[in-house]
Amino acid sequence: MSDLKDRVKQAASGQDDQPEQQPVTDLAVGDTTRNWLQRRQTYFTDALPRHVDQAHFMAVAQAVMPNLTKCTTASIHQSLLACARFGLEPDGRQAAIIPYGDTATFQPMYEGYIELMYRHPRVDSVHFGWVREKDQWDYTPTEPSPRDFFHKPRIELADDERGPVILAYAFAWIDGRRSQVIILNRSQSEKIRDKYSNAYKKAERNGKKDSAWHTDFDAMWAKSAVRRLVKVVPTSTELAELLQADDDADDTQPAPAVIRGTVIARDDQGPDGEQQAQTATWPTTAQPGSGSEAGEQE
Known part of the structure; x- marks a missing residue:
C-alpha cells in the first residue's frame, strides 16, 4: 500500500521516472507536412488550371516537402502557390522549389516553359533536342523553313x-x-551564364560553386535555349509572368514571389493548432541533404 501511495505522490509531483523522449523521426515530419498541406489544400487546388489533376499535384507537393524542412512556412506556401498558379508540378522537371537558406523559392524548368507554350491555341507542338558529336545534322539559316x-x-x-x-x-x-530554330552551343550558354546569372556569380565569389550552373549545367543550358524560343512563339500574359518569376528566382536569397491573382494564407498554424509567426520553420530532424540551384536570366 505504501508503495502505491509513494507512486501516486511521485506522479502528482512530476517526479516519477519518464522514458527518455525519442528524437523526431522522418515519418513524424511527414505527418506534420501532410497536415500542413491538407489545411491549405484549397488555396493550391483553387489556383490550379482545370486541366491539372488536383490529387496528383498535392501528391507531388507532399513528395518535395522533406527538402524544405528548414524553410519558412510562408515561403513554402508562396512557392507552391506559384506552381499551382502556373499549373506546373514541382517535380524538378516542370518546376522546382529550391531552398535558399530558410527561403523556399519557386523556379520554372525548361519543361515548364514548354508546357505553357503548348497552352496557346496557335501552338501546334514544341520540340527540344540535343545534338551530339556523331549525329547527322545541318543548319543553313538562308534556306527556307523547314529545309534550314x-x-x-x-x-x-x-x-x-x-x-x-x-x-x-x-x-x-x-x-x-515551323518557327525559327533556336540553336545554342556550349560557349553561347556560358556567356548567358556569365552575363545574367547572379546566383552563378555569387557562387563563384564565395567559393561554394553550388549554383545550378555548377551542379547541373546541362539543365540550365536546355532552359536557356527554350527561353530564347519564348521570343518567337505567340506570347501570353501567363508566359510573360513565368519569365519574370524565373528572373526573380536568380537572386540567391529572394523574397517569396508575389503571383498576380492569388490569395495568401494567413492562418499559419503549427501541427498543434497554435498560431505561429510567418517565419516559423518545420521541426528540426534528421533529413537528407538537398542541393540548391538558381535560374538564368536573359
Missing part, C-alpha cells in the same frame, strides 16, 4: 557512343508552320 535545319540522331548508338553534346536546339510549330 536537319538533325538525325544516331539511334543505333548509346548516348555516350554518340559523343558529347555540342548543341541544344528548340523550335515550335505554329499554325502549321
